[in-house]
Amino acid sequence: MSVPFDSDPSLAAYAHPERLVTTAWLAEHKGDPGVVVLESDEDVLLYDTGHIPGALKIDWVLDLNDSVTRDYVDGAAFSALMSARGISRDSTVVIYGDKSNWWAAYALWVFRLFGHEDVRLVNGGRAKWIAEGRELTKDVPRPAATSYPVVQREDAPIRAYQSTVLETLGRHPLIDVRSVPEYTGERTHMAEYPQEGVLRGGHIPSAVNVPWSKAAAEDGTFKPRAELEAIYFGDAGLKADSDVITYCRIGERSSHTWFVLTYLLGLDKVRNYDGSWTEWGNSVRVPVAQGPEAGTAPVAVSA
Amino acid sequence: MTDPTPMPAALRGIIDDFAALAGQDKLQLLLEFAENLPALPERYADHPELLEPVPECQSPVFLITEVDRSVTPAVARLFFTAPPEAPTTRGFAGILREGLDGRPVDEVLATPADFAMQLPVADVVSPLRLRGLSAMLARVKRQLAEATRAGA
Numbered sequence: 001m002s003v004p005f006d007s008d009p010s011l012a013a014y015a016h017p018e019r020l021v022t023t024a025w026l027a028e029h030k031g032d033p034g035v036v037v038l039e040s041d042e043d044v045l046l047y048d049t050g051h052i053p054g055a056l057k058i059d060w061v062l063d064l065n066d067s068v069t070r071d072y073v074d075g076a077a078f079s080a081l082m083s084a085r086g087i088s089r090d091s092t093v094v095i096y097g098d099k100s101n102w103w104a105a106y107a108l109w110v111f112r113l114f115g116h117e118d119v120r121l122v123n124g125g126r127a128k129w130i131a132e133g134r135e136l137t138k139d140v141p142r143p144a145a146t147s148y149p150v151v152q153r154e155d156a157p158i159r160a161y162q163s164t165v166l167e168t169l170g171r172h173p174l175i176d177v178r179s180v181p182e183y184t185g186e187r188t189h190m191a192e193y194p195q196e197g198v199l200r201g202g203h204i205p206s207a208v209n210v211p212w213s214k215a216a217a218e219d220g221t222f223k224p225r226a227e228l229e230a231i232y233f234g235d236a237g238l239k240a241d242s243d244v245i246t247y248c249r250i251g252e253r254s255s256h257t258w259f260v261l262t263y264l265l266g267l268d269k270v271r272n273y274d275g276s277w278t279e280w281g282n283s284v285r286v287p288v289a290q291g292p293e294a295g296t297a298p299v300a301v302s303a
Numbered sequence: 304m305t306d307p308t309p310m311p312a313a314l315r316g317i318i319d320d321f322a323a324l325a326g327q328d329k330l331q332l333l334l335e336f337a338e339n340l341p342a343l344p345e346r347y348a349d350h351p352e353l354l355e356p357v358p359e360c361q362s363p364v365f366l367i368t369e370v371d372r373s374v375t376p377a378v379a380r381l382f383f384t385a386p387p388e389a390p391t392t393r394g395f396a397g398i399l400r401e402g403l404d405g406r407p408v409d410e411v412l413a414t415p416a417d418f419a420m421q422l423p424v425a426d427v428v429s430p431l432r433l434r435g436l437s438a439m440l441a442r443v444k445r446q447l448a449e450a451t452r453a454g455a
Contacts, residue, residue: 043362044428045390048334061429098388140327 015266050136086143096122170297336397362389
């Protein structure tokens with residue numbers, strides 16, 4: 001089964017245009033054999049208010065996170081999740097969501113932890129589809145169950161643990177994608193968002209602050225490649241071969257930036273530190289920097 | 304053993320309604336509460352600054368309460384607003400509105416603080432998201448307690 005890539009010129013300049021589709025492509029191909037469309041939102045009920053015809057829901061808390069250990073689901077649970085949604089190992093999975101695709105990028109990142117090869121984002125997400133007056137439905141498809149293999153999750157290439165961050169502190173660039181007041185330590189959570197019990201405010205020393213939203217245009221699509229290069233290579237000082245770790249509060253906004261760096265700019269060593277500030281800001285004796293300066297990493301840190 | 308702080312009857316009824324359902328049907332019921340949340344009356348719609356934000360919720364939700372002393376005992380009036388893109392939050396607001404609006408103030412103030420934990424929806428919306436409901440109830444009760452003290 002081979003589903004064509006979207007050859008729309010708006011995507012062509014990106015390093016991996018095959019990771020994105022336009023809403024127009026989706027409208028044309030959503031019913032193609034081998035294509036499964038998923039909606040991944042912050043709000044667990046949003047899908048139920050109306051969604052793209054043929055799309056199924058995937059929830060970042062209930063489906064992708066383990067309900068006991070703070071970790072992602074294991075291979076068996078992921079296999080069950082895929083099978084129930086009619087997804088095969090060679091399916092083309094196309095994901096869209098609310099909030100400029102934060103949660104869609106987060107879901108895509110989890111798919112990549114399991115090595116699912118063909119997974120794409122809808123540029124502009126749910127908001128763009130609706131803004132264009134395209135069809136929504138409340139009909140929930142009932143796909144026939146598939147047999148998805150139990151695949152071992154492979155975290156190392158794209159996921160960073162706290163221990164990795166500590167070991168590489170000062171040697172690899174860190175990108176803190178939270179808002180400025182969260183970075184400086186004025187605030188420990190996003191405005192209007194739950195206070196998730198973080199004991200210390202600030203950022204990981206040496207981390208550069210590039211709020212995730214800098215990568216998104218007004219309509220929720222990604223900015224053109226040249227603008228992204230100016231932000232990440234120019235302002236933030238990254239290089240094409242940088243070994244980068246991104247983080248935010250719980251790893252969702254930094255999945256968006258991970259997607260940008262990996263697939264739009266073509267960096268091949270980007271890891272998302274999903275423990276993020278809700279882990280770091282509660283940890284005993286880890287270094288913290290406050291204020292607008294990145295700060296310097298202490299030498300020879302060990303946890 | 305008797306429950307030291309009984310659940311107001313309407314909230315108890317809502318808990319029972321959810322308990323009778325499973326999975327997707329619970330979400331559908333929550334969606335009905337979201338869709339039936341009434342719009343703000345004009346006096347608040349024109350003055351959103353009068354409403355209190357609930358930053359514990361992931362979505363922008365605002366609420367305000369009134370004490371109606373034209374009847375005895377005085378009753379509580381609850382008003383909420385949240386955008387359509389935040390149906391879970393709207394659903395929670397709709398539950399509190401349906402369960403507590405027009406009830407005696409003392410009864411609302413006596414609502415158990417763990418109402419959100421008793422509402423059997425954690426399996427379909429996650430405990431994390433239920434914190435917003437607890438926060439809304441706490442703010443409703445605080446506003447009413449302040450108004451009661453001021454009016455005493």
